[in-house]
Amino acid sequence: MKTRYCQIVLLYFRYLPYRILALSLLGTALLSRFSLEHRLVAIADDFFTFFVVVSVWLAFTAGVLLKRQMAQHRASLLPRYRLPHIIVPFGFFAFFLIVFCYWLVSLYPIIIVNPGAIWSVFVLCALVISVVIWVGYLSINMLVYLSYFSMLLVSWQAYNLVVFLTEHTAWQFIVGCGSAVLMLALARRGMFLKEESFEYGYIMMWPQKEFLHNQIKAGELYTRSVRAFRKRFGMPAVVLTLPGYPRRAALWRRAFHWHRIDFAELKGIWMALLVMTPVYLASISRLPLWHGFLKDPYNNFLLYTVAPVLLVLCANHRNMTTWGYDVLKPVRKGDFVQEQGVALVAGLGFYWFLFVFYLVLTPHLVLKPAELALPRFWGYLLLTGSFALLTLSWVIFMSCYSSRPWFVIIHGGILCMLAQLLFMVSVRFSGMISLAVSVACWVGIYVFLKSGYRKWCEAEFN
Amino acid sequence: MNDPVIQAQRVTKRYKAKTILNDLFLAVPRGSVFGLLGKNGAGKTTLIKCVLGLVYPQDGLISVLGDNPRNFLERTKERIGYVPQSDRPYPWLTVRQLVTYTASFYPLWNMALVDRLLKEWELEEEDKVGLLSEGQAQKLSIILALGHEPELLIFDEPVASLDPAARRKFLKTILDIVADRECTIFFSTHITSDLERVADRVALLKNGTIDFCGELDVLKDEVKRLRIVSPVPLPRDIPVNGVLRCELSQYEAVLSVRGFHAGIKSQMEQRLNARIEVEDLNLEEIFLELHA
Numbered sequence: 001m002k003t004r005y006c007q008i009v010l011l012y013f014r015y016l017p018y019r020i021l022a023l024s025l026l027g028t029a030l031l032s033r034f035s036l037e038h039r040l041v042a043i044a045d046d047f048f049t050f051f052v053v054v055s056v057w058l059a060f061t062a063g064v065l066l067k068r069q070m071a072q073h074r075a076s077l078l079p080r081y082r083l084p085h086i087i088v089p090f091g092f093f094a095f096f097l098i099v100f101c102y103w104l105v106s107l108y109p110i111i112i113v114n115p116g117a118i119w120s121v122f123v124l125c126a127l128v129i130s131v132v133i134w135v136g137y138l139s140i141n142m143l144v145y146l147s148y149f150s151m152l153l154v155s156w157q158a159y160n161l162v163v164f165l166t167e168h169t170a171w172q173f174i175v176g177c178g179s180a181v182l183m184l185a186l187a188r189r190g191m192f193l194k195e196e197s198f199e200y201g202y203i204m205m206w207p208q209k210e211f212l213h214n215q216i217k218a219g220e221l222y223t224r225s226v227r228a229f230r231k232r233f234g235m236p237a238v239v240l241t242l243p244g245y246p247r248r249a250a251l252w253r254r255a256f257h258w259h260r261i262d263f264a265e266l267k268g269i270w271m272a273l274l275v276m277t278p279v280y281l282a283s284i285s286r287l288p289l290w291h292g293f294l295k296d297p298y299n300n301f302l303l304y305t306v307a308p309v310l311l312v313l314c315a316n317h318r319n320m321t322t323w324g325y326d327v328l329k330p331v332r333k334g335d336f337v338q339e340q341g342v343a344l345v346a347g348l349g350f351y352w353f354l355f356v357f358y359l360v361l362t363p364h365l366v367l368k369p370a371e372l373a374l375p376r377f378w379g380y381l382l383l384t385g386s387f388a389l390l391t392l393s394w395v396i397f398m399s400c401y402s403s404r405p406w407f408v409i410i411h412g413g414i415l416c417m418l419a420q421l422l423f424m425v426s427v428r429f430s431g432m433i434s435l436a437v438s439v440a441c442w443v444g445i446y447v448f449l450k451s452g453y454r455k456w457c458e459a460e461f462n
Numbered sequence: 463m464n465d466p467v468i469q470a471q472r473v474t475k476r477y478k479a480k481t482i483l484n485d486l487f488l489a490v491p492r493g494s495v496f497g498l499l500g501k502n503g504a505g506k507t508t509l510i511k512c513v514l515g516l517v518y519p520q521d522g523l524i525s526v527l528g529d530n531p532r533n534f535l536e537r538t539k540e541r542i543g544y545v546p547q548s549d550r551p552y553p554w555l556t557v558r559q560l561v562t563y564t565a566s567f568y569p570l571w572n573m574a575l576v577d578r579l580l581k582e583w584e585l586e587e588e589d590k591v592g593l594l595s596e597g598q599a600q601k602l603s604i605i606l607a608l609g610h611e612p613e614l615l616i617f618d619e620p621v622a623s624l625d626p627a628a629r630r631k632f633l634k635t636i637l638d639i640v641a642d643r644e645c646t647i648f649f650s651t652h653i654t655s656d657l658e659r660v661a662d663r664v665a666l667l668k669n670g671t672i673d674f675c676g677e678l679d680v681l682k683d684e685v686k687r688l689r690i691v692s693p694v695p696l697p698r699d700i701p702v703n704g705v706l707r708c709e710l711s712q713y714e715a716v717l718s719v720r721g722f723h724a725g726i727k728s729q730m731e732q733r734l735n736a737r738i739e740v741e742d743l744n745l746e747e748i749f750l751e752l753h754a
Binding site: 079 | 511514515516517518534536537539540542544546549551552554555559562563564566567568
């Protein structure tokens, strides 16, 4: 096991997330085959989505690892370093492609599509994620945001894309060639990556100190651009001011301040929305590809509930890592916890609104305007918002108990079952039922937030 | 064989508008223990990175072991060991796994030496790299740089995170290496007492250029402190060249002088009709005087 190729392979597999994802991918292929052999066709079909998600995630992880291997002094100073580090991930890619073919053959009776089309989609997904990681100058909150609004949507629509590519063989060729060229360009870039290359410093990975450093650097990209823009057009510089103590009266302002500090670059999203909305509207009215997804708002319960929670946690990660120090500031702990809680909840509202605005309201203005007048429609949206807040409240409450796994597992299991149940039945809810369930959610929110607040006030920060 | 191991000529390095290294010359002789001194932000790390080809200077030529750092041959890389200021490459690996990984890139690897140093420096082989303290990570980084027994060792602030005991061990290791085989060591540090202990040559980096480069003893002979006591009031401008710092009262003066030689004392005694004592300075004092 002393050859460098073996050591590089081991480097990947010793990294737990990569190991789990790689095994999940293999497991998916085997299970789909197994379920087909036992005539569990519906389960085999479900593996398609799972396969896409795991593949994209695996590519993301591989991209991070590859970047980490290349963006360090060893790449320039260890003999015979770079080429093996490029070859190994490409070898993995080839291996997983073979696994994928095996998976495809096993699913062939169900999904009758051209193998080349699916191959192209997967290579494209993997490449886009790799490129994002390779370039990596975006901060994690911006990246997660973009991932949700682009990649997740693409993977959601992977099946439609597959069908599209099946029907348009010329596009298969274009996507395939484009992917190959991009991959070779990435490999070449990796061979010559130096400390002064613009993407060198941005690695999205622990340890925390490096991670935070990179995130701060990534955040500066936006700040610098805005500063340059303001300077260019003679606009006065914005100075962030904090209201002084006592904080009670200034709670919202301070919470908003955290929001501004922690994801200042998200302000760019509003500008992007302003610019992109007309393009988006034009595309949903003309491209039939999106209609299936956007016409029915009731089939994406998890996207409007769980996704904003994940986003708000990612967006606040930088702030959350410093809570231990911030609590030493001259402020009552209760006020501090309350301030952070308000910032989290406000962030959740922001993301939920973005999802609903961009994926539900705007498409329905174009595709089915009559739907906007239905109580059922608004009841459903209220339910998604309430359940998202319930989930966040639960996370806030549970995060005090992170040292008690059994407690977390039981509560997590209950919440997942509840989410799954609502996912299945909410589509049949009338407006009144949605309202009633929302009220129940708000009771839960009150209980979790109150208990969570108390627990956080007693918590010890490391 | 007497060519300098590292040779830099007219090296200029700028980051945007800021010039870090300005028309710098440097020569590190083979077999020397060469210390690089400079204030924070003087450009020590930048110079080391230029020497290693991690960053490229805008102007000038650098040669390391006769090779160009912009495109080191694999054979040259095998002859170089480098310890950066901070290094924690793969936190999920254990110490042993990282050693094995690093060893796999070199045709020759002295595992016995590495094992001995791991034991001496009290590093547990099964500890995760990510869980090591700063000092332990620094020790591991040093051991990894020594494993392939390089001809040229470059350390960037190697002892910054080490406790006094570990620093002693590190210095002893350096002295052992130099005694055992011909190895050139080039290192930057702020801890002048350590440098004084092991370095036979020093370079002082100031304002982007090398202010002094040579043997440590020469530097010590060159920079002295003069205590002048006179029975008559001293003039405001004491007539001596190379004054670095001057504290003057009516009948007494303390001068730090660069370019000192035995003749200066007698000349000044005659001119000022004063008693002059010459004090030797240690490296830290010399550093402070030169940056006064």
